[in-house]
Amino acid sequence: MAVEGDTVVWVGQDGPGRALHPDAEVIDLGGAFVAPAFVDAHVHATATGLHLAGIxxxxxxxxxxLLAAVRAAAVPGEVLIAHGWDESTWDTPRLPSRAELDEAAGGVAVYLSRVDVHSALVSSALVDLAPDARDADGWSPDGPLSRAAHHAVRAAVRAAVTPAQRRRAQEAFLDLAAARGIAAVHECAGPDISGEQDLRALLDLAGPDRPEIVGYWGEAGGIETATRLGARGLAGDLFVDGALGSHTAALSAPYADTGGSGALYLNADAIAEHVTTCTEAGLQAGFHVIGDAATAAVVRGFELAEQRVGRRALAGAGHRLEHLEMVDAEQAAKLAGWGVTASMQPQFDAAWGGPDGMYAQRLGAERAAGLNPFAMLAAAGVLLAFGSDCPVTPPEPWAGVRAAVRHRTDGSGLSARAAFTAHTRAGHRAAGVTDGITGTLVPGAPAHYAIWEAAELVAPESDSRVQRWSTDPRSGVPSLPPLDEGAPLPRCLRTVRAGRVLYDEFTRAA
Known part of the structure; x- marks a missing residue:
């Protein structure tokens, strides 16, 4: 493969390549392989960076x-921010009381987000910084806060993060993304999840030596704000509902473990208004949607929007839905007709799928088996763009590819080729790049690629045969071995975006 400047100019056999480019610097991969760089289509940069630095x-x-971790990490005068608890995986599911958390924190303001980031355990000192939370929907005097109460305390946490702390967190995230072979990320910002200042600071870090940052602003009616911030669209985490783990995803039938049907934040009329406004303004619209009642509201909203702007305008706008975990075949066909992208996170199924996972605990095994139906959506013609939703799951694209291939429900997974494409080429398309070649390694394509260490894997029958990762760049997709659970995934040696090296371990490794 020959690269000039920021573009792939030639792919083929070595002899003709050397003849055509006699003065080129030649890089012998020495057993490593090259593949298109990844796109992470749903990230939260600052939260992930803070998570890297925290407990x-x-x-x-x-x-x-949990209390022991808080006791060891609490520092007087600083807000303690930590993430990732998931009581569905605990040996005993009892959560600590606020009094217990206060004692462990020693008076420090503490914010401990659940793994889905839709609820949090907080100390009384943090509630004192957000007194409105006590009168908000989702308030609990002793347990996790969710819904509006959670948004209130999260705003207080954002206010407590200094500009220097935010910059360190964002730079740490971008460095990590580059080290994972990721050349572009889609930041899903919004007034309830990060704030204008946070998105502006992240976009200010954009440069040729970092992964591309595609910003989305999740606010209904926020055209002026999105334009001012330079956001790609009014999409990302504009919440139609919450999350299954926190019992806030909107369901058509009650939760199996607690009853109740979650929270529906936007109805079909509000969804239609947002889609119509964005379509007419030439902006991508999008929503966070997880539960089946939320999906039904979104589909109805698009139907109403189609009556106003027409199918052709709707399909040409490139609107997107984040997560889309509960969707049926009829809804998928409609979404495909409107050209809607499903921005999904395969590692969700790896973490919570299966007959004994969190999905089954919340919904029962029968309903849970239908979640994240990648194969059905792809067969309907819905564009799939994969991401991590980090810090909910880590920005590990190969783990995402493996999770999509090895879906815990038979028949819902994808081929390795389709899963890899969803994490590369489709991510660029989801952000509005329609040239058809960005995210592949063909002449004329931007030189976005990564070099990977060739992992040696024992064949499935454990008969001592060794399989190596290999690739033919002309295919645009690596020829992948079986993605067995627990098998070592490729290690990134170099990440390149538009011909510029973002991360490099190759020289030392070689």
């Missing part, structure tokens, strides 16, 4: 462990 609650297995 990790994903390994906690009971209330005592």
């Amino acid at each position: 990790d609650l994903s390994t906690v297995r009971d209330a005592a462990g």
Whole structure:
């Protein structure tokens, strides 16, 4: 493969390549392979960076462990921000009381977000910084805060993060993304999740030596704000509902474990208004949608919008839905007709799918088996763009590819080629790039690629045969071995965006 400047100019056999480019710097991969760089189509940069610097609650297995982690990390005068607890994986699901958390924190303001980031355990000192939370929907005097109460305390946490702390967190995230072979990220910002100042600061970090940052602003009626911030669209986390883990995803039938049907934040009329406004303004619209009642509201909203702007305008706008975990075949066909992208996170199924996972706990095994139906959506013609929703799941694209291939429900997974495409080429298309070649390695394509260490994997029958990762750049997609659970995933040695090296370990490794 030959690259001039920021573009792939030639792909083929070595002999003709050397003859056509006699003065080129030649890089011998030495057993490593090159593939198109990844796109992470749903990230939260600052939250992920803060998580990298803070304590990790994903390994906690009971209330005592969580309190011990807080006790060890609390620093007087600083807000303690930590993420990742998931009581559905605990040995005993009892959550600590606020009094217990206050004692462990020693008076420090503490914000501990659940793994889905739709609820949080907080200390009384943090509630004192957000007194409106006490009168808001989702308030609990002793347990996790959700809905509007959670938004109130999260706003207080954002206010407590200094500009220097935010910059360190964002730079740490971008460095991590580059080290994972990611050349572009879609930041899903909004007034309830990060704030204008946060998105502006992140976009100010954009440059040729960092992954591309595509910003989305999740606010209904926020055209002026999106334009001022330079956001690609009014999409991302504009919440139609919440999350299954926090019992706030909007369901058509009650939760199996607690009853109740979650929270529907936008109805079909509000959704139609947003889609219509964005279509007429030439902006991408989008929504966070998880539960089946939320999906039904979104589909009805698009139907109403189609009556106002017409199918052709709607389909040409490139609107998108984040997560879209509960969707049926009829709805998928309609979404495909409107040209809607499904921005999905395969690692959700790896973490919470299966007959004994969190989905089954919340919904029952039968309903849970239908979640994240990648194959059905792809067969209907819906464009799939994969991401991590980090810090909910880590920005590990190969793990996402593996999770999509090895879906916990038979028949819902994708081929390795389709899963890889959803995490590369489709991510660029989801952001409005329609040239058809960005995200592949063909002449004329931007030189976005990564070099990977060739992992040696024992064949499935454990008969001592060795399989190597290999690739033919002309295909645009690596020839992948079986993505067995627990098998070592490729290690990134170099990440290149438009011919500029973002991350480099290749020279030392070689």
